[in-house]
Amino acid sequence: MDPNDRAVPGVARDFLRSKGIANPVIEIKQALRVDLEGDGQDETVMIARHIDTRETAAAQVIRKGSYSFLIVQKMIAGKMANIVIGSDIYTRDTVMGQSSPKDFEVTAILDLDRDGTMEVVVYTREYESAYTREFQIVNGKAVGVLTAGCGAQDPKTHSNEPKGDTNESIYPVSLALQHVRTGTTDFRDQQCSRRF
Ligand SMILES: [Ca+2]
Numbered sequence: 001m002d003p004n005d006r007a008v009p010g011v012a013r014d015f016l017r018s019k020g021i022a023n024p025v026i027e028i029k030q031a032l033r034v035d036l037e038g039d040g041q042d043e044t045v046m047i048a049r050h051i052d053t054r055e056t057a058a059a060q061v062i063r064k065g066s067y068s069f070l071i072v073q074k075m076i077a078g079k080m081a082n083i084v085i086g087s088d089i090y091t092r093d094t095v096m097g098q099s100s101p102k103d104f105e106v107t108a109i110l111d112l113d114r115d116g117t118m119e120v121v122v123y124t125r126e127y128e129s130a131y132t133r134e135f136q137i138v139n140g141k142a143v144g145v146l147t148a149g150c151g152a153q154d155p156k157t158h159s160n161e162p163k164g165d166t167n168e169s170i171y172p173v174s175l176a177l178q179h180v181r182t183g184t185t186d187f188r189d190q191q192c193s194r195r196f
């Protein structure tokens with residue numbers, strides 16, 4: 001799908017307005033049109049990201065109006081709904097501190113468990129972390145069903161609280177997909193081989 005498709009920036013703009021950014025600068029990173037459950041109605045999977053920062057003497061500040069989000073736009077009960085897989089939206093200037101806006105990438109849309117509905121596989125980078133997570137769209141919500149990652153963030157809880165251990169693991173997408181297919185979810189023994 002062409003990210004410059006006239007409909008795509010409009011979806012992003014409407015979503016951002018609903019989140020409190022009145023006049024967003026629209027930057028579309030990825031836009032995919034796919035029928036996730038094969039009901040004949042296409043969904044739009046979209047990533048948009050616009051991060052505007054400035055340095056102060058004390059810190060780096062993320063400017064108001066910055067955003068990074070991944071949504072699935074889907075017709076539900078006759079109305080277009082934006083289902084949020086992940087979003088960081090800045091309605092005021094925010095000190096970056098020890099967090100940063102997430103950077104999403106859809107790496108695959110596949111029916112991993114072969115139930116007839118596609119899952120969205122997302123690679124996310126953020127402060128000292130990167131992880132791959134598989135999402136199912138269920139009853140108008142995005143549900144993370146398997147996560148694997150590497151770094152300071154606990155991928156199971158999506159919390160930035162330090163885990164307090166060094167048992168980091170790396171989980172490449174290829175391995176994640178293999179484990180999803182085989183139903184293996186224990187990936188703690190994988191070594192962290194990539195640094196951020
Ligand atoms: Ca559909």
Ligand SMILES: [Ca+2]
Pocket residue numbers: 110111112113114115116117118119
């Ligand atoms: Ca499936």
